[in-house]
Amino acid sequence: MSISPISTAISCTDLHFAWPDGDVVFDGLSFVVGPGRSGLVGRNGTGKSTLLRLIAGRLRPQGGAVKSTGLLGYLPQDLTLDVGLTVDQALGIATTRQAIAAIEAGDASEANFTAVGDDWDVEERAEAMLGKLGLGSIGLDRRIAELSGGETILLGLAAELMRRPDVLLLDEPTNNLDLSARHRLYDAVASFRGALLVVSHDRELLERVDQIGDLRQGELTWYGGNLSAYEQAIAIEQEAAERMVRAAESDVRRQKRELIEARIKIDKRRAQGQRAQEAGGIPKIVAGGLKRSAQVAAGKHRNLHIDRLETAKETLAEAETRVHDDDGIRIDLPATAVPPGRIVLQLDGLGLRTGQEIDLEIRGPERIALVGANGAGKSTLLHEIVKSAAPVVPYRLLPQRLDLLRDDLTIAENLAEVAPQTDNNERRAQLARFLFRGRAADQLVGTLSGGERFRATLAALLLAEPPPQLLMLDEPTNNLDLASVAQLTDALASYAGALVVASHDLPWLRSIGITRWLQLDSHGLSAIDPL
Structure with a gap:
């Protein structure tokens, strides 16, 4: 079924992407994002930023298609602007301003009028946009080097909004913004009339979206409503998933018990037949026939119970995949x-x-x-x-x-350096409560993901x-x-x-x-x- 471009702002079809080292991020990902505000959440390292870069054309997939409707704007998480640029250059309006100034000074060349086009109010629009984002005092001629990190992020957003995009991608836009700057960004998001896709962990920002996409293990699941609605839906899903796991575990135990009981019955029958033959009550030829018949029946019976056990195990494995592994830290201090x-x-x-x-x-x-x-x-x-x-x-x-x-x-060696008097077994038990169980505590810190490194650092501080x-x-x-x-x-x-x-x-x-x-x-x- 084809989807009308009016209702589709972003579409990914059978998207495949892997890093040069072979690490597969997406393998057949497909989804559609329509107009409105959409949030994208997921564990660190699941590929949220990578997905935005693919949509923005900063990365090329190995397979599938990524499309967006109209003009696309993109504000990356690691935004860097040339410190030698002026504000108007960062906004992309320096050439137009210069042409307007030249015309006002008497240079009515065709090149200047071509540079201006219909954008005679570009300076007023820019100043209004900067004022809306709390940057009204910085001035269009100021150098980027004079701006703070938060001001640079807001300037980057202003530059994207000045282009009037139909689709806007924002990657963790509130990182490093103070409270007042965050609220100005919230207002800009609320007033944006195109299709917005924002990667964020900022609760206040995510409460302002119309739907949440949960990216997990290369699959994207959409939930209608804001962050609160998403968390409520996830809680209901997880409760149901955990009930399924408990039921599947119970069935596995029952099938194991029935298989054992079936084997005991077969062994009893075999022993009874052997005793009857030894007592001479059954002719040898008849006993052989009965034995073969019993072996066939026993084999069928045993295979039936084995099949049921394997089916129960598969059901349990499927149920366990529905339970998220977002374990909490439980520790006494x-x-x-x-x-x-x-x-x-x-x-x-x-x-x-x-x-x-x-x-x-x-x-x-x-x-x-x-x-x-x-x-x-x-x-x-x-x-x-x-x-x-x-x-x-x-x-x-x-x-x-x-x-x-x-x-x-x-991780374990780092903890030993800050807690040398604690017994090694106790240290490992404590690390398990920080979700580094068993061999996970033996990972080199340099190989950890951002979230893992944070947990390891927190463990070292608290322990x-x-x-x-x-x-x-x-x-x-x-x-x-x-x-x-x-x-x-x-x-x-x-x-x-x-x-x-x-x-x-x-x-x-x-x-x-x-x-x-x-x-x-x-x-x-x-x-x-x-x-």
Whole structure:
């Protein structure tokens, strides 16, 4: 059945793609995306960014077809702009601006009019677009080198929107954006009238989409509604899948039991026949016939039960594939507990390179959210706390760059370096609770995926000796998929010490039980109500 191009914005048909090393990402993937806002979720490493690059034409598939309707815009996750460009060059309007300026100065050449076309209001449109995204003050003549990382991302979005695309692809667009920038991006997404496909783990952004695509093991399944509707549908599916597994496991046990019982009956009959022949009650020729007949019947009976057992095992295997492997982290960390009222951290006039002087006292197992605009100094503050050795209890810092572990050591060996007094069996038991079971703990850190590396780093922090009673996290949910964010939340639920988290992710901060909210700006720290 052909699909009308009016209802189809993006279509992938029998898509095949593998990396040069032979790692297959997609093998026959087909789907259609229509107008509206669509979110794309899935575990890190499942191919979400790769899929967007294929749709955008940045990668070529080995088979199948990828099509999009009309003009396509694409904002990659790793956006880099030439720092030597000006803002108007990044927006793609520099030539038109120059032509307009030349015409206004008296140069009415055909080349200038051709360059302008009908786009006489390009400067006003650009300034309006920048203002909409909170970039109204940067100016069209400013150099990219003068912009922050968050401003660069928003400028990249502005450049795509200025082209008025029919289809817009966004790959983790809110990473590294502060709260105000995120909300401006949310507004831009809400007002976009074309077809939008966004890869994200940002809950607030995903609550604004019309459908969610779940990419798992090379297959894409669509769910109508926003993130909340998707999570509800997944929960119902998983409950049904787990019931199927329990029923299939029960059937396998029953078939094994019946096979054993059938074998016992056959052995009893064979023994009875043998005793009867030995007693002379049955002629030898008759006994031989009965024996052969019994062997045929026994073989059929045994094969019947074997077939039933194999069928039950296949049913169980099929049922198990429907259960997602997004396991949670379950661990007890009683040694991290801090008595209420005990001073954990005392800062009196700590000077930052950004010019602020910071006063901060943390008592007991407080959970503090540290928020503020990009460049306000949140990361600087956390690193200065470590450098100044201000904490009066054992502490650990999880930096944005997950570079605490040695790539040339295994996960278990890295843990041994920070917890040398713990027995090896106990270390491995603890790593199993962080989902590194058995031989998985012997993987080299340098070979881990992003989500695995995060879990391994988190394990090393929380299981270190002495146990940390102050834990500082710097933008921990950046670049994590939804399952990894859930695992981080599980781990922090067991953490009993004081917690300081620098983050722009308000829904996640609320989910971990923040007790005090602090905003860092040019004047220092101040208590706020996040609403």
